[in-house]
Structures are given as C-alpha cells and as structure tokens.
Amino acid sequence: MKRMTLKTISLALGLLATSMALAQTPQELAIKKLVEPRLGEGTKVDSVTKTPYAGLYEVRVGSDVLYTDEKAQYLFLGNVIDAQTSTDLTKLRTDELSKVKFSDLPLDIALKTVTGNGKRVIAIFEDPNCGYCKRFRKTLQGVENLTVYTFVYNILSDDSLVKSKNIWCSADKNKAWDDWMLNGKAAPTAIGNCAMPNDRILALGKKLRVTGTPTIIFTDGSRLPGAVDVKALEAKFASLK
Structure with missing residues (x-):
C-alpha cells in the first residue's frame, strides 16, 4: 500500500467528503x-465513493x-490500515461520518450541570x-470547569424509563440524577401529569446512531464511547484547543 502521511490522510478524507457532496x-x-441487494433486504447504501x-x-x-x-x-x-504509519484509515473515516453538529443538539431536553466556570x-x-455510566459520572467529579448535558437514554430495560421519569419529575431533576447515579439514592415516585421527553430522546439517539451508554459527544462533534478515565478525557479536551 502506498505510504500516506497524516497530512495526505487528512487531504484524502477531505477529498472523500467533497466527492460525497x-x-x-x-x-x-x-x-x-450491484452491491445494495447483496447486503440484505431493506439495507440502503447511502453512497459509493x-x-x-x-x-x-x-x-x-x-x-x-x-x-x-x-x-x-x-x-x-x-x-484498512496504512502498513507504513499504522494509521487506521477506516476508523478515521467512520469517526468523520459519526460526527455530530453540537449546536443542533436539543439541549432543552437534557439535564444540565455546571462545575467551576x-x-x-x-x-x-x-x-x-x-x-x-455510573462509573463515568464519578470520574466527572474529578474534572474541573465542566458543563454536562445529559440525555437520559432509556434503552437497557423497562425499569429504566420508570427510574428516569421519577428523576425527571423531581423538584431538582439534576440533583436527583446525581443522587441516583453517584449514591444509589432513588427519586420518589412521580405523581400527577409530569411527563419526560423520552420519545424525543430515543428518536435523537436513533438518528445519531447511539447504540450504547455512556456515549460522550464533544463540541467539535466527535464522540467517545464508554466510561473513559480522567486522563483520556483531559487529553481529548486538550486536543480541542
């Protein structure tokens, strides 16, 4: 395989993005x-490049x-791996495709907590x-100057929605979420007509192809799956500067 530097890799990805348009x-x-019928009934090929x-x-x-x-x-x-540089070209491409336009996220249906500035x-x-998620929530306690928007994504069990609704309908939903995730303190049972935006959040997650929790999205649109540690999180923030 022809050797590709990071600069030429970036250029190649740029050319791919341009050709997609x-x-x-x-x-x-x-x-x-030819390919689409071979991938199974109902599978749609978005593009070939x-x-x-x-x-x-x-x-x-x-x-x-x-x-x-x-x-x-x-x-x-x-x-596809560049044998000379060990660069995973496919991962670079899929990371680019999975980017999210952060400004388009409906933050009004997310919980919000702020530490420091x-x-x-x-x-x-x-x-x-x-x-x-609970492990990662504890990790976040060691991160300063952070704003966290949490989309309560109920995909693991039927009980997830029950717990989330009780938290969402609490007097202080942000505190109730932390109480549960950090200390295992359940919120009181929701009463009345309180409703949470569960369907909207599920639709958002499906649209963004969020298949597991936690999934972390950064302001540059990139994402990290799983409970990363403080070191990995700080390294990611440093790369955004």
Whole structure:
C-alpha cells in the first residue's frame, strides 16, 4: 500500500467528503446498484465513493463503511490500515461520518450541570441502569470547569424509563440524577401529569446512531464511547484547543 502521511490522510478524507457532496459517477452508481441487494433486504447504501488507496471503493451504510472492487465482485469487511504509519484509515473515516453538529443538539431536553466556570462542554447519553455510566459520572467529579448535558437514554430495560421519569419529575431533576447515579439514592415516585421527553430522546439517539451508554459527544462533534478515565478525557479536551 502506498505510504500516506497524516497530512495526505487528512487531504484524502477531505477529498472523500467533497466527492460525497457531488453527483456520483456512473461507475459508482453501477457499483451501488450491484452491491445494495447483496447486503440484505431493506439495507440502503447511502453512497459509493472511490477511495484514494488501493483502488478500493467505499460503500457507506449510515456511518458504517465497507469496501468493494471496481466490478463489485468482492465485499471487504474490516479496517484498512496504512502498513507504513499504522494509521487506521477506516476508523478515521467512520469517526468523520459519526460526527455530530453540537449546536443542533436539543439541549432543552437534557439535564444540565455546571462545575467551576463551565467552559468545557460535553453531552452524554446515559441510562439510569448503566453501570459504566455510573462509573463515568464519578470520574466527572474529578474534572474541573465542566458543563454536562445529559440525555437520559432509556434503552437497557423497562425499569429504566420508570427510574428516569421519577428523576425527571423531581423538584431538582439534576440533583436527583446525581443522587441516583453517584449514591444509589432513588427519586420518589412521580405523581400527577409530569411527563419526560423520552420519545424525543430515543428518536435523537436513533438518528445519531447511539447504540450504547455512556456515549460522550464533544463540541467539535466527535464522540467517545464508554466510561473513559480522567486522563483520556483531559487529553481529548486538550486536543480541542
């Protein structure tokens, strides 16, 4: 494989993004027509784009990527790695595809907590029954100057919605969430007509392809899955400067 520096990799990804915005070539359209039926009923190929490496064509299904040859005779599942630099080209591409426009997030349906000056901002998808979320919530106690928007994403069990509604309908929902996630203190049972935006949050998570909790989204649109530690979180914030 031809050696690619980080600069040429960035350029290649830029070219891919540009080509995605343009009409697909007859060759790419032909490949799409051949590949789509082979991926299973109901699977929609969003685009086929020729890559700048190894003569491969990228087949994109949402934010997932696979590859094929120019005649669509073979499908390649897995990551393309630059053997010279050990750069995972597929991961770079899928990270780009999974980016979120932070300003478009409906923060009005998220819980909000602020520590210090709050200048560092993240959004998190969390489930009240998620042990990793609880671990990460404790990690956040060691991070200064942070604003956290929490989307209560009830996907783990039926009981998740019950717990979340009780928290959402509390007098201080932000405190009630922390009480539960940090100390295991359950909120009192919700009464009356209080409703939480569960359907809107589920739709948002589906749209953004959030498949697990916690999922952390940064202001540059990138995301990190799982309960990362303070060191990884601080490194990510440093990279945003």
